[in-house]
Amino acid sequence: MEFFIEKAILLNGFACILFVILIFFFLAKDGLALFKFVTIQDFLFGTLWNPLAEPPQFGILPLFLGSLIVTLGATIISVPLGMACAIFIGEIAPRWMRETLKAGVELLAAIPSIVIGFIGMTMLGPVVKNLFHLPTGLTALTGALALAFMAIPTIVSIMEDAISSVPRIYKEGSLALGATHWQTIYRVIIPAASSGIVAAVMLGIGRVIGETMAVMMLTGNASVIPKTILAPVRTMTATIAAEMGETVRGSEHYFALFALGLVLFVITFFINLVADAALHRKQK
């Protein structure tokens, strides 16, 4: 009896590896089928995504750049804010404030992306539109702003862990030498926590790249190569979510969306590997 239970537990342990392989396999199975119709160069570097054209165009460059500009924008906003918040929570805030802030950040993480998208559409969009006198409020900037707040909880919680795991003696040594608390924070604690901070930023970026619903509702869905951050863009994730419903199973378009999913999977896979390596180095 016990023998079987232990074997079952062992199998479960390997389930996660199995799932990652399965995900890769099922994306690759249908995604790679695309290259019977389209060359890899045309797919990766083609500047036109128009599945309904004759012949259909499957260049993912505009979608990739769309994802890139939204991600960059969100990162620029979320990293400084998240870092500041993590330092404040970890080092400065009094106990009651720390608990309140932490609960607030957790609730921010809990808001479903569809709700962020909905509120962004009805509230943030018009603000962006009027502020910059644009024809539409649904732009890369709108998406980046909303996504920044979806990445912040990830960034804050991992950075806060990194900051609070810096050994106390480092801090005490620095303070004993006459450094102020702030000098200690940015000269001693932040460098000591740097690998955790890198991991936090990477995971935040991973979260933003993979985000789908909010980005689909907020960025305006124009699959053209973006010239400014105030133009509507379309990301890779939004393309899959928006077009999968209309495709015919087994068509080129269907395969192209799986290929896009494969590209996304590979990108996030490497981001996560880097983040994990950074976190792991810290523990040694």
Added chain:
Amino acid sequence: MKIRAKSHLKISTQTQQKIAFTFLGIASILVIVPVIVIFVILIQKGLPAINWQFLTAMPRMGMRAGGIFPAIMGTLYLVSGTIVVALPLGVLAAIYLVEYARQNFLTRMIEVAIVNLAGVPSVVYGLFGMGLFVIYLKLGVSIIAGALTLAIMILPVIITSSKEALQSVPRSFREASLALGVSKWQTICCVVLPNALPGILTGTILGISRAAGETAPILFTVAAFYLPRLPKSIFDQCMALPYHLYVLSTQVPNVNPKIQYGTALVLVGIVFLLNLVAIIVRSHIRSKKQW
């Protein structure tokens, strides 16, 4: 000149600190403000829509009127299905990692796999669920396909928190039990698991709240655009709250905003309630833990 500059710097370190801390405080407030704003907006605009009829009636007139009952029930079905699959799988995997696994390459691979599962974009889970469950295993667009997809998505959340919970049970508990001649598995299920249960529960609740709010994984695996009846079996399609909100806010023209905000409020209400329970359970454990 040099001395003056130095003394100037020395005086200002305290001021520097004050300025820096002020900025950090402002940034932290900026992070929290959207939570409050979203809350206030949703309650202000959504609360008037919510009444008994809204919660328990079928949608009518192409979803422009009536209630959201099938969407609420759909989300409940999906979440229960997800938990039935993910909880045993996740807890057993955590038991393996904490109690059985040795520090070797394979274990490291499992950990890397968990991290990567946690980072896979939700829409990619949707594609995967469609490829494996809907098409390959021929489950069709159904509750079971959606629940399985969501289960794999929340697996990392459950494993990670269960692992933490198991690790926080002191070694001496296990040693005492083993010393009494109890077998390893009996020790795990009668001594370790009961002590780790609250922590596992917290992680499970957080996983549920994630599953309840996700839209992208259910887009192609379960969600029905408009289905004003309850699903007949687990092989039936169903509506779900997040997808319903998506449909109401982008696919159907001229929907009364009251209904949109009401739906959003119900969804956020469910998710927040779950999170609140998790937070309370966790702080309760922390305050009661004696070892």
